[in-house]
Each structure stands twice: as C-alpha cells, then as structure tokens.
Amino acid sequence: MLNSDLLHDQLSALAQNHGLSRWDMGASCSTDLSVQVDRGKAHQLKGAQRSAVTVRVWNSDGRVGITSCSDLSADGLAQALSGAAEASAFGDLQDPPDLSPRSTESLEPLKREPQATRPIQEMVQTLISAEQRLLDCHPSIGTVPYNGLSQRRGERVYLNSLGARRHEERSSASLYLYARAEEAGRKPRSAGAVRLGHGTDELDVQGCIDEAAELTISHLDYAPIDTGTYTCVFSPEAFLDLMGAFSNLFNARSVLDGLSLSKRESLGESVAVPFFSLWDDARHPANLGASAFDGEGTPTARLPLIEGGVLRQFLHSEGTARQFGVASTGHAGMGAKVSVSPDWFEIGATPGAGCGDASLNRFQADGVVWIDSLSALHAGVKASQGAFSLPFDGWLVKGGERRSIEAATVAGDIRQVLKSLLAFEGEAQVTPDGLCPHVWVEGLAITGEA
Amino acid sequence: MSFLDSFWQQRLELLLSTGRAAGADLVEVFLERGDRLGVMAEQERVTSVSPAFVSGAGVRVFRGKDHGYRDGFVSTNDLSEAGLLQALDQALGMLGLERNGAAAAADFQGLPELKDYGTSKQSWLDQSPGVSVIAERLLEGTARLEQHAQHLQARRGSYSRDWQEVMVAASDGTFARDLRLHQTLGLSVLAADGEHRASVARRFGSTDHPDDLLVWDADSTARDIAASTGTMLYADYVDAGTYPVVLANKFGGVIFHEACGHLLETTQLERGTSPFAGRIGEPIAHEAVTAIDEGLSNRHFGSIAMDDEGLEPQRTTLIENGVLKAFLSDRAGEWRTGQPRTGSGRRQSYAFSAASRMRNTFIAAGPHSPAELIGSIDNGLYCKVMGGGSVGPTGQFNFSVEEGYLIENGELGKPVKGATLIGDAETVMPRISMCANDLDLAAGFCGSVSGSVYVTVGQPHVKVDSITVGGR
Incomplete structure (x- = not known):
C-alpha cells in the first residue's frame, strides 16, 4: 500500500535538506497475474510486483529536474530526489513546467471499488476452458496461439509542495483469444477478440469466445480484392485506432512544437462533417483506465474536442494551458518536458445534426469494404503529415454478402477522412479505446494482394 | 561500482x-x-533531461x-x-x-x-558522456539541420543511454554477470511548405563503446536528412500495385527480420505459428539467399557477451543458399521444440522472461552490383529508406517505405511516398532473386514477447521479383 502521508513527509524532509521548496512526485505500485495456455495445458504463468516513483524539483533558478526510480523505499526516494536536483542544472528556462494550480482542487472520486483477484490456478482453468470451447466452434480452428487472461491491482499517488495529496486504486482484468484456422489447400487465417473488466468476474468469457470464433470463421473463405477506390465502413475499434493515431490534432503540446496538423488558430475551424462530434472522457464509466487526476494532479473531465464538425478545444497540461491562457484539462504526463495525451475517446453524432445517410447498412451494402481491424499503426501512420497506409482485416460486401479480403492495405489522409464521412451506423459500442459506432467513409484507396 | x-x-x-x-x-x-538517461533538444534548446x-x-x-x-x-x-x-x-x-x-x-x-x-567494463558508465557533452552534440546536430535543410517546422535531437548490469543464476550451474551499454542518438525534422509535409529521421546506435557519441558525425547526418527532406517534401504518393522492388542495404534488412526472422524463433514453433516448422534441410527461399543471425560482431547493436540466460552467443546460419538450416532457440525453446540453444535467449529487462530473439540478423552479400539489380527492372520501386514493420500470426508481414523511387527502364525515377509492402513469408522468400555485394547493417529495436531488445538488421541491396505495394 502507498502511504501518501508518509511519502509526503519523507519527500518534504529530503527536499528541505537540499534547499528545495518546490517539488512534486508521482508514485505507483501494482501486482499482476497473467496466464497463457496451449492446447489444454498451462503454458506460461507470470506474476509481477511493481513499484515506481518519479520526482521533480525546481531549483533556485526555476529550472526543473526530474528522476525516476523503481525503489519506493526511503533510499529510493533519496536517490530520486538527489538525481532530480542534479538534473535541474540542465532544466529549460524558456518553457519550464510549473506545478498545476488545479492540483489542490477538490476531486470527485471515481465510483468504483477495486475487485478481488482470483487465484492463478482458477485463472488457468478459466482459460483452458475458453480455449477448448473456441477450438470446438469449428473444425478448421486448430490452435489458439495467442491467448491470455490477466488481472492487475494497483494504486497511484500524486503529491506536491502545494499540498496536493491525490490517491487512487484500481483493478482490471483482460482476456484475449486469437485463433488460427486452416482449411486444406488454403492459407491459414486468424482473428481474435478481447474483453476487459474491472476484475476477472466481470469478463464476458463466452462473448469473447463467440466473437473470436465468428470472426475467424468469417475469414476462412477469402479472395483477393481489386486495387481501387472504395467506400469503407470502419468498425468502432478500427476507427478509434485511426483517431488515436492522429490525436496530435487535439494536442496542445504538439501544436506548440509544430508537430500537429492543427495550429493555434485552428480552434473554431471546420475539420469534419457537421454530424461528427468527439469528446475525450477520462472518467467515463466504461473506461477501465479511468483516472480522476492526471500526472500533474489536475482533475480529469469530459471534454468536447470536435462539436458539429468544428474543432473546439485542445488537450492541455499545466504548461500548454498557461501558454494558451486557458485552464489545464487534465491530460498531462509527468516529465521534464511534460507530455500531453488523450484518455478515452467518445465519438458520436452531434445533437440535432443527424447521423449522416441513414439508409446505409453494411449488411445490405454492395461493393463496400468493411474494415474490422487495422494493423501496424506504428509504421503506417505519419501523424504529423496526416497520411496513413495500413494493412487491415476485413471483408468486401457485395449484394449484402461479405467475403473476407485476402490481404490488403487502406490508405488516405485523416483530414480528408473527417470531411468524407458518410454516416454513423448503429449504436455506439464500447471498446478498450473508447466509444464509437460503425463509421462510413467515402473514397479510400485500397490495395489488394495479387 | x-x-x-x-x-x-x-x-x-x-x-x-x-x-x-x-x-x-x-x-x-x-x-x-x-541506469538510464534520456536527453532531448529542440531547435536551439535542451528541453528534457530524464535520468532513471x-x-x-x-x-x-x-x-x-x-x-x-x-x-x-x-x-x-x-x-x-x-x-x-x-x-x-x-x-x-x-x-x-x-x-x-x-x-x-x-x-x-x-x-x-x-x-x-x-x-x-566496470568503467563504462563513468566513461559515458555527461549531460553537458550530450547536450552540446545534440545542439550541434539541430544547428546543422537548420544550416542544411529548408522549410523546417521542427528540429529535434534525442539521446538515450541504457546501462545495464545483469546477473543470471540457475540451478543447472549457470552463474554469470555482464555489463551492457547501449546508446542511441537521433535527429529528426518536420518540413512543411504549404500543403506539402515531410518528416525524416535518422538514428545512430552504439553498443559497448562509451565514447562512440564523440565520433558521431552530426554534419553528415544533417546533410543526409536535408537531402531526404528536400526530395520527399514534394514527392507524390506511390501508385498501388504489384511490382518488382529493390530494397536498399542496411535497414532494408527489416524485410528479412519481419518476413522470415521471427518465424525462425522457437517461440513461434511453440505456438504453431511458423510455416517453417519441421522444414530444416528444405528450400524455403530463393537459392540467392543466405541468412545469418549472430551476436558476436564488434560494435553491432544486437551483439552480446552472453544472452539473458547466461549462454554465450553464436553465429547461426539460418538459411544457406535458400535451404533452412537452423532455428533460434532459448532454454524453453530447446525443452519444448528440441531445437538446440543458440545463445538467443533475450529479454528487455528483469520484468520479462527470456525468449528466443534475433540479434544481428542479415542476408549475406551476393555477386551483383546494386546497379545490376535496378537495371534488371523495367517498371518497379526502389525502397531507399525503410520504416518499421510487423508480422502476424499467420506469417503475413508488412513494413513501410519512408523514401522510395520509381524504377523506370532500369533507372531510378521520381521519388514517391506512402508505400506499404505486404506479403507472407512463404510467398516472398523465394522471390528474393538477386543480392548485391554491398552488405551493410543498421541498428534497430525489436518488440516481441520478451519486450523490446536491441537488434541489428542488414542486407545488401536485394531484388524481390514481385511484392504488393500498398499506396493510393
């Protein structure tokens, strides 16, 4: 257990000894268990006890130094503070971070209780059973080469010399099943599914099996696709992946650094079709990684980024907010140069603006590419250019019938994509990265494998 | 100490x-x-110093x-x-x-x-450059970028040092200790001119030599980046299709790493996801291809004195003249698949169990000149600078091309961007039909089951007779 009061007192005393009056620290500890199985037997079982602390200090010149350490003992804290004090000699004077004035605001705690963890042997049995049930779904499914059941329980604190004492606990569990199927004379195919929960008991195991089986079987009958320009419909996961890869659109740090597709003056500009809206919501009940405060202790909140197709806000840390003359939005990491990142996207229709072309239905479409999942975003996305060229798994829908695409890439420009949205289809679905319906996009370049 | x-x-x-x-x-x-250190410089300032x-x-x-x-x-x-x-x-x-x-x-x-x-190696950490020296070199790099490149919107230099002291003990009598030092230094730019944008980066990797940072040539790196930026800023997107391609040496070796290397790790055999299981002695690639993985070469990023299971590394011939010769194996891989250990048990840190991983992996030099490879193609693509890639559970691989040129009638044509190469190993390996005589290697990182490890990829210029090029 992290003792906020003890850590605060220890660091206060250490800072005083170094003649430092301004400091902050983030610390975390966690325990993890994970299991993998292979054809009915436990394959690899893993556990971890982790701890980490990061200390920042401001020296008498106002320069900031930072050091991280994996040792949460008094010795570790002393090492971290001493390292930060040394590093502060090299701090940037032009654009130094400061303590967040919002770090001492009252905080509305998240309504969730960490859930109990399950014994590892019980986890193994759950996963073995899930693997077998997935293998039983279709004779072509020969193995489930990638599978895992894991659970984590952890806590984190944020403390600073202004008196901030933030603390929260969380628990999470995940299940993934990735099946490999092969039919005589044809290439092997694979697909999978993931389920998340606050604890193992919350995991929808049968739903995960059903989805993995359905997807895998749907890819058994495949064909190449002709290279060309297609109307595409993205699954919620795929569209959220794409938006996440281009989140520098909303990132004030990237704007200031000249690495964003947006500029300071982009706020108020139309960047998408009018029915498109996007929020960032770290506190959403479905967000398993929900946190009540960011790396600078600033409270998190639901934030509209695009409303009615218009860019409304950027994501901020204390430092970027100061430069923009606004309040921090609670999206900071902790660093010598503070990073800014999104939490959890909610994509949906602008109230009163409809959902685009309501007649579009992917189950009755013709000549449409249904993109289920995108791959290799780390390599195929050029975030600062707006361009992407990505392999994907999906289907070509003809006459309402879908057939798996053998291998293909989808390419385009995110700015063009947001202007070429045709419709949202169906209800928004909860995914690990956010909430989103199926999204129709016109005119994307598809390359098929000949 | x-x-x-x-x-x-x-x-x-x-x-x-x-x-x-x-x-x-x-x-x-x-x-x-x-003991780790990260330093970043942007434009004319050091903006981050992060020890851990x-x-x-x-x-x-x-x-x-x-x-x-x-x-x-x-x-x-x-x-x-x-x-x-x-x-x-x-x-x-x-x-x-x-x-x-x-x-x-x-x-x-x-x-x-x-x-x-x-x-x-006791003094390596003390001999490593201090923050002042690192900052000076990074700022020299960003200044050179300003000097040589045009339309720059952002300039960055970054340094990382990873000093590691490890000890492995096992009940089979393994008891070994090592010290490791990896340093990387990179420059990157984002250039913009109206609607045209290009981002170009180069990274230099060093292992085991504390003073390598001092010999890094900032001016040469900046000139290289400036040249690429000038070319790629106005490049058109590549037309999608299936072409013969020539992949440049050094980081072009990512094709073998992704398309084939991972599938020769016993980790993949254990999962049943390698199409090459049980095929030692069989041809799996064109006879022009000989491929090696080793951990012994001086200064290369994937070299190790011992692997993370305490075993000394080897030079492992994976493919010889197209015929599969060996797999890369760790302790668990040997137990579970029978493939003998090759000193390839690697992990990012104590937080991972070791797994069979690549070290310095490359396709051996062939008899041709690079010009002969390009000259053999009427209509194709030359991939001068490669980006990252990945491989899926059925052997489909992909990787991006950062800087490409059309090949027209045996000569290099206009620059193109936005290409992604996709395929599967069994199909593509027999299509690597020509290897040039200019083998060279490049430092990189590989992420897999045991975390991110330091590796080298490499090859001479190679020709792939036909591959799918994703584009617009």
Whole structure:
C-alpha cells in the first residue's frame, strides 16, 4: 500500500535538506497475474510486483529536474530526489513546467471499488476452458496461439509542495483469444477478440469466445480484392485506432512544437462533417483506465474536442494551458518536458445534426469494404503529415454478402477522412479505446494482394 | 561500482536450492540494475533531461517433460531476501509447488565460480558522456539541420543511454554477470511548405563503446536528412500495385527480420505459428539467399557477451543458399521444440522472461552490383529508406517505405511516398532473386514477447521479383 502521508513527509524532509521548496512526485505500485495456455495445458504463468516513483524539483533558478526510480523505499526516494536536483542544472528556462494550480482542487472520486483477484490456478482453468470451447466452434480452428487472461491491482499517488495529496486504486482484468484456422489447400487465417473488466468476474468469457470464433470463421473463405477506390465502413475499434493515431490534432503540446496538423488558430475551424462530434472522457464509466487526476494532479473531465464538425478545444497540461491562457484539462504526463495525451475517446453524432445517410447498412451494402481491424499503426501512420497506409482485416460486401479480403492495405489522409464521412451506423459500442459506432467513409484507396 | 557482486551468491544459492527442494526441475534468477538517461533538444534548446534508475529480479521456475514443460515467472522490484523468496513462492505456486521449509535440494551443489563478462567494463558508465557533452552534440546536430535543410517546422535531437548490469543464476550451474551499454542518438525534422509535409529521421546506435557519441558525425547526418527532406517534401504518393522492388542495404534488412526472422524463433514453433516448422534441410527461399543471425560482431547493436540466460552467443546460419538450416532457440525453446540453444535467449529487462530473439540478423552479400539489380527492372520501386514493420500470426508481414523511387527502364525515377509492402513469408522468400555485394547493417529495436531488445538488421541491396505495394 502507498502511504501518501508518509511519502509526503519523507519527500518534504529530503527536499528541505537540499534547499528545495518546490517539488512534486508521482508514485505507483501494482501486482499482476497473467496466464497463457496451449492446447489444454498451462503454458506460461507470470506474476509481477511493481513499484515506481518519479520526482521533480525546481531549483533556485526555476529550472526543473526530474528522476525516476523503481525503489519506493526511503533510499529510493533519496536517490530520486538527489538525481532530480542534479538534473535541474540542465532544466529549460524558456518553457519550464510549473506545478498545476488545479492540483489542490477538490476531486470527485471515481465510483468504483477495486475487485478481488482470483487465484492463478482458477485463472488457468478459466482459460483452458475458453480455449477448448473456441477450438470446438469449428473444425478448421486448430490452435489458439495467442491467448491470455490477466488481472492487475494497483494504486497511484500524486503529491506536491502545494499540498496536493491525490490517491487512487484500481483493478482490471483482460482476456484475449486469437485463433488460427486452416482449411486444406488454403492459407491459414486468424482473428481474435478481447474483453476487459474491472476484475476477472466481470469478463464476458463466452462473448469473447463467440466473437473470436465468428470472426475467424468469417475469414476462412477469402479472395483477393481489386486495387481501387472504395467506400469503407470502419468498425468502432478500427476507427478509434485511426483517431488515436492522429490525436496530435487535439494536442496542445504538439501544436506548440509544430508537430500537429492543427495550429493555434485552428480552434473554431471546420475539420469534419457537421454530424461528427468527439469528446475525450477520462472518467467515463466504461473506461477501465479511468483516472480522476492526471500526472500533474489536475482533475480529469469530459471534454468536447470536435462539436458539429468544428474543432473546439485542445488537450492541455499545466504548461500548454498557461501558454494558451486557458485552464489545464487534465491530460498531462509527468516529465521534464511534460507530455500531453488523450484518455478515452467518445465519438458520436452531434445533437440535432443527424447521423449522416441513414439508409446505409453494411449488411445490405454492395461493393463496400468493411474494415474490422487495422494493423501496424506504428509504421503506417505519419501523424504529423496526416497520411496513413495500413494493412487491415476485413471483408468486401457485395449484394449484402461479405467475403473476407485476402490481404490488403487502406490508405488516405485523416483530414480528408473527417470531411468524407458518410454516416454513423448503429449504436455506439464500447471498446478498450473508447466509444464509437460503425463509421462510413467515402473514397479510400485500397490495395489488394495479387 | 558493482552492485551485483559476490554478495549475491549466497542469496541466489538459497533461492535455487529452495526452489529445487520444492520440486522444480530448474530454477533461474535474473537480477538487473539499470541506469538510464534520456536527453532531448529542440531547435536551439535542451528541453528534457530524464535520468532513471531501475533494479529488479525475475524468478523463473520450470517443470520438465513429465510435467508438460511448464514454467512460472515472477518479477519484482523488491530485492530483499524476503522479497525474492516471496517471488519464488509465487512462481512455485503457479506450478502447484510449495516451499519445503528450510530443506535444501540434495542434488544442488551450489553455484560454480562466477563467469564475469563485465570485469573489463566496470568503467563504462563513468566513461559515458555527461549531460553537458550530450547536450552540446545534440545542439550541434539541430544547428546543422537548420544550416542544411529548408522549410523546417521542427528540429529535434534525442539521446538515450541504457546501462545495464545483469546477473543470471540457475540451478543447472549457470552463474554469470555482464555489463551492457547501449546508446542511441537521433535527429529528426518536420518540413512543411504549404500543403506539402515531410518528416525524416535518422538514428545512430552504439553498443559497448562509451565514447562512440564523440565520433558521431552530426554534419553528415544533417546533410543526409536535408537531402531526404528536400526530395520527399514534394514527392507524390506511390501508385498501388504489384511490382518488382529493390530494397536498399542496411535497414532494408527489416524485410528479412519481419518476413522470415521471427518465424525462425522457437517461440513461434511453440505456438504453431511458423510455416517453417519441421522444414530444416528444405528450400524455403530463393537459392540467392543466405541468412545469418549472430551476436558476436564488434560494435553491432544486437551483439552480446552472453544472452539473458547466461549462454554465450553464436553465429547461426539460418538459411544457406535458400535451404533452412537452423532455428533460434532459448532454454524453453530447446525443452519444448528440441531445437538446440543458440545463445538467443533475450529479454528487455528483469520484468520479462527470456525468449528466443534475433540479434544481428542479415542476408549475406551476393555477386551483383546494386546497379545490376535496378537495371534488371523495367517498371518497379526502389525502397531507399525503410520504416518499421510487423508480422502476424499467420506469417503475413508488412513494413513501410519512408523514401522510395520509381524504377523506370532500369533507372531510378521520381521519388514517391506512402508505400506499404505486404506479403507472407512463404510467398516472398523465394522471390528474393538477386543480392548485391554491398552488405551493410543498421541498428534497430525489436518488440516481441520478451519486450523490446536491441537488434541489428542488414542486407545488401536485394531484388524481390514481385511484392504488393500498398499506396493510393
């Protein structure tokens, strides 16, 4: 257990000894268990006890130094503070971070209780059973080469010399099943599914099996696709992946650094079709990684980024907010140069603006590419250019019938994509990265494998 | 100053003996202390200096053939005796075993004399450049970028140092220690002119030589980036299609790494996801292809004095004239697949159990000149600079092309961007039909089951007769 009061007192005393009056620290500890199985037997079982602390200090010149350490003992804290004090000699004077004035605001705690963890042997049995049930779904499914059941329980604190004492606990569990199927004379195919929960008991195991089986079987009958320009419909996961890869659109740090597709003056500009809206919501009940405060202790909140197709806000840390003359939005990491990142996207229709072309239905479409999942975003996305060229798994829908695409890439420009949205289809679905319906996009370049 | 010294022998012997007495067939403990530093410069300022200290242990317990080759692994930041015993208890519990009081294993005779590969490396951390020197070099780099490149919107230089002290002890008598030093230094730019944008980066990687940073040529790197930026800023997107391609040397080797290398790791054999399982002695590639993975070469990023299971590395010929010769194997891979260990058991840190991983992996030089390869193509693509890639569970691979040129009538044509190459190993390996005589290697990072490890990829210029090029 992290003792906020003890850590605060220890660091206060250490800072005083170094003649430092301004400091902050983030610390975390966690325990993890994970299991993998292979054809009915436990394959690899893993556990971890982790701890980490990061200390920042401001020296008498106002320069900031930072050091991280994996040792949460008094010795570790002393090492971290001493390292930060040394590093502060090299701090940037032009654009130094400061303590967040919002770090001492009252905080509305998240309504969730960490859930109990399950014994590892019980986890193994759950996963073995899930693997077998997935293998039983279709004779072509020969193995489930990638599978895992894991659970984590952890806590984190944020403390600073202004008196901030933030603390929260969380628990999470995940299940993934990735099946490999092969039919005589044809290439092997694979697909999978993931389920998340606050604890193992919350995991929808049968739903995960059903989805993995359905997807895998749907890819058994495949064909190449002709290279060309297609109307595409993205699954919620795929569209959220794409938006996440281009989140520098909303990132004030990237704007200031000249690495964003947006500029300071982009706020108020139309960047998408009018029915498109996007929020960032770290506190959403479905967000398993929900946190009540960011790396600078600033409270998190639901934030509209695009409303009615218009860019409304950027994501901020204390430092970027100061430069923009606004309040921090609670999206900071902790660093010598503070990073800014999104939490959890909610994509949906602008109230009163409809959902685009309501007649579009992917189950009755013709000549449409249904993109289920995108791959290799780390390599195929050029975030600062707006361009992407990505392999994907999906289907070509003809006459309402879908057939798996053998291998293909989808390419385009995110700015063009947001202007070429045709419709949202169906209800928004909860995914690990956010909430989103199926999204129709016109005119994307598809390359098929000949 | 050494942290992992002889003081640890008694504590490690207690853990190994206790684990064996509890019924484990093999117990392994991996200890690590790390000292890391990151520095970033933007434009004319140093904007981030980030030191980090880590220490931890990974305890792995195996049960052998009679128990299905199972293993349990627990990592911890608590290096006290109580903390390590708690980790051992948890690992034993995963396999249905429990500590048998203070009993010692009758057949565990203690650890032999330490094999210390770190003796001559004690001063490496102290010899590494300090923040002032690093900052000076980075700012020199960003200044050179300003001097040589145009339309720059952002200039960055970044440095990272990863100093690692590791000790491995196992109940089979393994007892070894090493010190490692990896440094990287990179420059990157974002250029913009109206609607045209280009981002170009180069990274230099060094292993084991503390003063390599001092010999890095900032001006040459900046000129290289400036040239690429000038070319790619106005480049058109590549037309999608299926073409013959020539992949440049150095980082072009990512094609072999992604398309084939991963599928030759026993980790993939264990999962049943390699199409090359059971095919040693069979042709799996064009006869022009000989491929090697080794961990021995001086200065290369993937070189190691010992792997993370305490075994010395080897030079492993994977493919010879198109015929599959060997797989890369770690301890668990040897147990589960029968493939002999190759000194390839690697992990990012104590937080991961070791797995079979590549080290310095390359396609051997061939007889042709690069011009002969390009000259053999009427209509194709020349991939001068490659980006990252990945491989899926059925062997489909992909990687991006950062800087490409059309090949028209045997000559290089206009620059193109936005290309992604896709395919599967079984199809593409027989299509690597020509290898040039200009083998060269490049430093990189590889992420997989045991985390991110330092690797080298490499090749001479190679020609692939036909591959799908994703574009617009």
